[in-house]
Amino acid sequence: MKTTRSGNGEIVAGFLAPHPPHLVYAENPTQNEPKSRGGWEPLRWAYENCRQRIKELKPDVILVHSPHWQTVVGHHVTATPRLEGRSVDPIFPHLFRFDYGMDVDVELAEAIVDECKGAGLEAKPMQNPKFRVDYGTIVSLHMLNPDWDIPVVGISANNSPYFYDDKIGQEEMSQLGHATAKAIAKTGRRAVLAASNTLSHLHFPQEPNPGLPEDMSCEHIQSQAQYEWDVKIINLLRAGKIDEFFEVMPQFCREAFAEIKAGGLTWMLEAMGRPRYGAKLHGYGTVIGTGNAVMEWLPDNSPKSDSQASGGQK
Amino acid sequence: MTVVARALVSTAPQLLKPELNPAYGGLVNGLQAVEVDFKKLGVERIVYWSTQWISVLGQMFQAGSDLTGTHVDENWHESCELPFHFRVDQKLAAELCAGAAKAGFPGQCIDYRDFPVDTATIIADRFLNPDKIPVTMVACNVYCDNEKTKSLASELFKILEARKEKIAIVAVSLLSTSYHTSTIDLREDAIRGDEENAFVANFVRAVSSADWITLSKTIAHDGAKIRTDMGLKALSWLEGTMPAGRFSQPWNVLVTGPLYGASGIVAQL
Numbered sequence: 001m002k003t004t005r006s007g008n009g010e011i012v013a014g015f016l017a018p019h020p021p022h023l024v025y026a027e028n029p030t031q032n033e034p035k036s037r038g039g040w041e042p043l044r045w046a047y048e049n050c051r052q053r054i055k056e057l058k059p060d061v062i063l064v065h066s067p068h069w070q071t072v073v074g075h076h077v078t079a080t081p082r083l084e085g086r087s088v089d090p091i092f093p094h095l096f097r098f099d100y101g102m103d104v105d106v107e108l109a110e111a112i113v114d115e116c117k118g119a120g121l122e123a124k125p126m127q128n129p130k131f132r133v134d135y136g137t138i139v140s141l142h143m144l145n146p147d148w149d150i151p152v153v154g155i156s157a158n159n160s161p162y163f164y165d166d167k168i169g170q171e172e173m174s175q176l177g178h179a180t181a182k183a184i185a186k187t188g189r190r191a192v193l194a195a196s197n198t199l200s201h202l203h204f205p206q207e208p209n210p211g212l213p214e215d216m217s218c219e220h221i222q223s224q225a226q227y228e229w230d231v232k233i234i235n236l237l238r239a240g241k242i243d244e245f246f247e248v249m250p251q252f253c254r255e256a257f258a259e260i261k262a263g264g265l266t267w268m269l270e271a272m273g274r275p276r277y278g279a280k281l282h283g284y285g286t287v288i289g290t291g292n293a294v295m296e297w298l299p300d301n302s303p304k305s306d307s308q309a310s311g312g313q314k
Numbered sequence: 315m316t317v318v319a320r321a322l323v324s325t326a327p328q329l330l331k332p333e334l335n336p337a338y339g340g341l342v343n344g345l346q347a348v349e350v351d352f353k354k355l356g357v358e359r360i361v362y363w364s365t366q367w368i369s370v371l372g373q374m375f376q377a378g379s380d381l382t383g384t385h386v387d388e389n390w391h392e393s394c395e396l397p398f399h400f401r402v403d404q405k406l407a408a409e410l411c412a413g414a415a416k417a418g419f420p421g422q423c424i425d426y427r428d429f430p431v432d433t434a435t436i437i438a439d440r441f442l443n444p445d446k447i448p449v450t451m452v453a454c455n456v457y458c459d460n461e462k463t464k465s466l467a468s469e470l471f472k473i474l475e476a477r478k479e480k481i482a483i484v485a486v487s488l489l490s491t492s493y494h495t496s497t498i499d500l501r502e503d504a505i506r507g508d509e510e511n512a513f514v515a516n517f518v519r520a521v522s523s524a525d526w527i528t529l530s531k532t533i534a535h536d537g538a539k540i541r542t543d544m545g546l547k548a549l550s551w552l553e554g555t556m557p558a559g560r561f562s563q564p565w566n567v568l569v570t571g572p573l574y575g576a577s578g579i580v581a582q583l
């Protein structure tokens with residue numbers, strides 16, 4: 001675990017890291033009790049690229065903002081050195097019963113809480129080691145780094161986008177992003193951010209084949225309208241059209257019931273200074289009808305791999 | 315008649331500190347009065363339905379063979395650490411699940427170690443069920459609207475009525491969910507919002523006088539203006555469990571009160 005370092009911290013990459021538990025189920029890691037025949041490979045292959053990138057970047061910490069840790073009063077941040085236990089997904093318990101263990105970067109977590117408070121936001125450290133970590137946090141972290149050898153910080157999704165309106169809610173997430181970036185800079189961390197969000201989120205009312213949840217012959221987008229929305233959003237992000245993205249986001253959230261409404265992507269993009277460079281799309285796929293994109297933002301000062309250095313999304 | 319009691323209750327971690335606010339103490343007293351009543355009636359099974367246990371892919375019925383653990387609340391993790399143990403009637407859960415499927419509401423029985431039981435149900439059970447009467451739980455399906463929820467409840471009611479045990483049906487839900495969104499002194503907790511306060515008063519007046527027309531108007535007009543808990547689906551759930559499929563007798567509203575700005579109620583039907 002890192003000890004105090006001051007100044008010069010930076011965000012070395014950001015990922016849109018969706019968390020359908022199906023992806024972990026399909027991977028068959030030893031930590032997950034249910035076993036599968038695989039499935040959803042295009043999304044899992046996309047995550048393999050991210051893993052490679054994260055290894056290259058050698059970050060000190062991965063931060064994840066998860067919509068499945070919803071808090072009413074302020075932003076909560078995991079701030080106890082070790083969190084371990086079993087997390088059972090309340091929605092898909094037949095797919096996800098995961099024995100997790102994670103080291104938390106407490107110093108950074110506390111710095112985020114302090115920065116939030118300094119900016120006038122409500123914030124609270126989560127210091128209870130018996131706290132059950134939500135499946136959104138775990139799935140994103142596992143898919144990005146199945147070795148679990150990098151400390152983490154989990155950030156809750158404050159309920160403001162649902163409690164108030166889009167403007168107030170996303171403004172709150174924007175401020176949280178700025179506070180997070182300041183804390184990273186002040187503590188000297190090399191940080192990877194993960195927005196744990198699905199794009200379009202309307203899904204099938206039933207599992208199409210309960211006998212074989214990984215039956216890929218049943219997998220498709222819930223509706224054409226939803227697909228077209230996802231493509232539009234992905235293209236805006238690939239082109240770095242960040243202002244346009246934020247402009248259409250409320251409509252996207254309304255019409256496609258997008259999970260990014262919970263604020264993870266806003267938090268990340270704001271922490272990264274509203275990047276105007278293109279994001280790299282590693283893959284897109286559906287999970288019980290929802291649209292999921294695995295995307296990467298690599299700031300200019302980070303080392304580029306061959307594919308990215310040659311232009312592509314720039 | 316095997317369904318011998320019905321209650322609508324609201325719970326939250328604040329009720330673990332009733333000494334902090336007389337309103338919390340009032341809600342706790344209300345829950346304890348319901349518990350005393352369950353004892354008098356000889357209740358042998360409790361069926362919980364909670365707005366905090368959500369299902370999205372069909373129905374879910376709690377059939378945990380080992381439903382024991384410590385639950386730390388997602389919001390109040392510093393003060394709300396709840397050891398819990400439920401004796402679950404797995405056969406009852408299976409019967410309800412099969413009956414629901416037959417009626418067009420397919421779903422699954424849940425029997426997984428460390429399944430996250432919701433805070434509200436754990437606290438309700440702590441007050442209503444100190445003797446660990448066997449229970450089961452039915453999830454609140456977000457894709458079942460009020461009408462479908464009522465029709466599911468009617469189907470399940472038939473199954474419950476055919477059982478030999480005396481059964482209590484408990485819906486766990488708030489009325490309004492306009493929480494305080496910043497830190498407050500719990501001693502000063504009060505139901506947030508003028509419209510919410512008016513809604514609660516009108517709601518209580520209507521159910522206490524069996525004025526069901528006013529109740530539906532109150533819900534349709536005033537309820538639409540405030541953040542109700544899951545569109546007050548708890549009422550549809552409870553109504554579906556009435557023998558005639560609708561409310562008839564006045565409710566006995568024991569108390570209403572704030573739960574961090576949200577409005578809570580304890581009522582017997």
Ligand SMILES: [Fe+2]
Binds near residue numbers: 019136259
């Ligand atoms: Fe999700």
